[in-house]
Amino acid sequence: MSKIPPxxxxxxxxxxxxxxxxxxxxxxxxWDIEQTHASLRPHLIEESYETLDxxxxxxxxxxxxxxxxxxxxxxxxxxxxxxxxxxxxxxGDLVFQVVIHSQLAEEKNWFNLDDVLQxxxxxxxxxxxxxxxxxxxxxxxxxxxxxxxxKARENQKKANRRTSILDGVPNHLPALATAQKLxxxxxxxxxxxxxxxxxxxxxxxxILEEWQELLQELPEDPAQFKSATLPGEMLARKERAExxxGDLxxxxxxxxxxxxxxAETALRKSSAKFRSRFTKMEKMFAERLNNGDYPSLAEWExxxxxxxxxxxxxx
Numbered sequence: 001m002s003k004i005p006p007x008x009x010x011x012x013x014x015x016x017x018x019x020x021x022x023x024x025x026x027x028x029x030x031w032d033i034e035q036t037h038a039s040l041r042p043h044l045i046e047e048s049y050e051t052l053d054x055x056x057x058x059x060x061x062x063x064x065x066x067x068x069x070x071x072x073x074x075x076x077x078x079x080x081x082x083x084x085x086x087x088x089x090x091x092g093d094l095v096f097q098v099v100i101h102s103q104l105a106e107e108k109n110w111f112n113l114d115d116v117l118q119x120x121x122x123x124x125x126x127x128x129x130x131x132x133x134x135x136x137x138x139x140x141x142x143x144x145x146x147x148x149x150x151k152a153r154e155n156q157k158k159a160n161r162r163t164s165i166l167d168g169v170p171n172h173l174p175a176l177a178t179a180q181k182l183x184x185x186x187x188x189x190x191x192x193x194x195x196x197x198x199x200x201x202x203x204x205x206x207i208l209e210e211w212q213e214l215l216q217e218l219p220e221d222p223a224q225f226k227s228a229t230l231p232g233e234m235l236a237r238k239e240r241a242e243x244x245x246g247d248l249x250x251x252x253x254x255x256x257x258x259x260x261x262x263a264e265t266a267l268r269k270s271s272a273k274f275r276s277r278f279t280k281m282e283k284m285f286a287e288r289l290n291n292g293d294y295p296s297l298a299e300w301e302x303x304x305x306x307x308x309x310x311x312x313x314x315x
Contacts (some may be wrong), residue, residue, distance in 0.1 A: 002027070003021050003024075003027055005018075006018050006021070015095075015096070015099055016099070016103075016113055019096075019099050019100050019102075019103040020103060022100075023100075023103055023104070023107065032100070035100070035104070036104065037101060037104055037105075040097065040100065040101065040104075043097060044097045044101075045172065047090070047093045047094045047096075047097055048094060050090050050093065050094075051087075051090040051091060051093070051094045052268075053090075054083070054086050054087040054089075054090040054091075055087065056268070056272065057083050057086065057087070058083055058084070058087055061079070061080055061083055098113075098116065099113060102115075102116050123154075126150060126154075127146075127147055127150045127151070129146065129150075130142075130143065130146065148188075165185055165186065165188065165189055166182055166185050166186065168185070169181045169182055169185060174264055175249075176249065176253055176263045176264050176267055177263070177264040179249065179250045179253035179254070179263070180253040180254070180256060180257050180262070180263050180264070183250075183253065183254045183257050184257055187257075192254075193206075193254070193258065195258060199258070200258060200259075203251070203254065203255055203258060204255075206251050207248070207251050207252065207255065210244065210247045210248040210251050211248055213244045213247070213248075214241065214244040214245055214247075214248055216244075217237055217240045217241035217244050218241055219237070225238050225241070273311075276311065277304065277307040277308060277311060278307075280303075280306075280307035280310065280311075281300065281303040281304060281306075281307050284303050284306070284307075285299075285303065
């Protein structure tokens with residue numbers, strides 16, 4: 001017999017009931033019943049990135065509206081509405097990951113969704129004494145300073161589970177974001193370049209140093225690194241080049257941190273810009289590409305410049 005869809009006055013109770021129904025071995029969904037915390041991991045990551053894409057789309061639309069000339073029409077209402085609806089949907093998908101993990105935990109008598117939300121509420125009340133207590137914070141900088149101090153107090157309670165200043169940086173963050181956060185953690189105990197003109201110069205010199213070390217390991221002919229079976233010395237050189245490339249990227253991530261930039265966001269924006277311009281070029285050469293007639297490098301360069309000139313303010 002089919003289950004009755006949740007339909008109480010509380011959307012909170014509805015989503016909890018839905019998760020329970022899907023996991024019910026008596027009439028639930030076979031796929032959901034099979035899931036574990038481990039099997040759901042990639043879905044959490046995927047939903048997180050899809051939500052980020054939706055946020056970027058909203059930001060781009062808002063930027064285009066703000067930057068448009070008075071003589072140009074605003075973004076169509078339909079496009080904006082579709083983006084907002086997509087944002088809402090992706091947030092829902094992300095929330096459900098929390099719901100279903102909480103359902104699995106409840107089945108093991110660990111905790112339930114109520115516990116998750118209560119724990120979150122307690123933590124945020126504790127970290128906002130300027131809202132729920134006697135402390136004051138007149139600006140966001142003071143808020144962040146208080147936040148870090150309160151987090152430090154919380155971490156004292158977790159000392160038995162943490163062994164390093166660097167603990168707390170998720171292993172599954174994108175590599176560039178991981179590098180920037182590791183640097184920020186180390187900076188809290190003064191292991192950092194000074195955040196002044198002299199420190200910035202030292203960091204720039206470090207970038208040049210790492211760049212030169214990378215160049216020393218890169219052969220003039222890239223094909224020398226591309227063989228499936230490299231001679232021992234060339235394989236060692238390739239491994240050194242990879243290490244030097246990593247060092248350079250790490251220093252660049254710290255440069256972003258020093259200048260209050262976000263390396264991950266910067267690279268995502270550049271990737272989005274490349275995607276946008278490249279798809280414009282594909283349209284220019286659509287017929288040729290479909291026939292396997294690939295443009296020359298000079299033709300690609302001309303098309304790139306055209307796509308660049310025709311780009312919107314966001315790409």
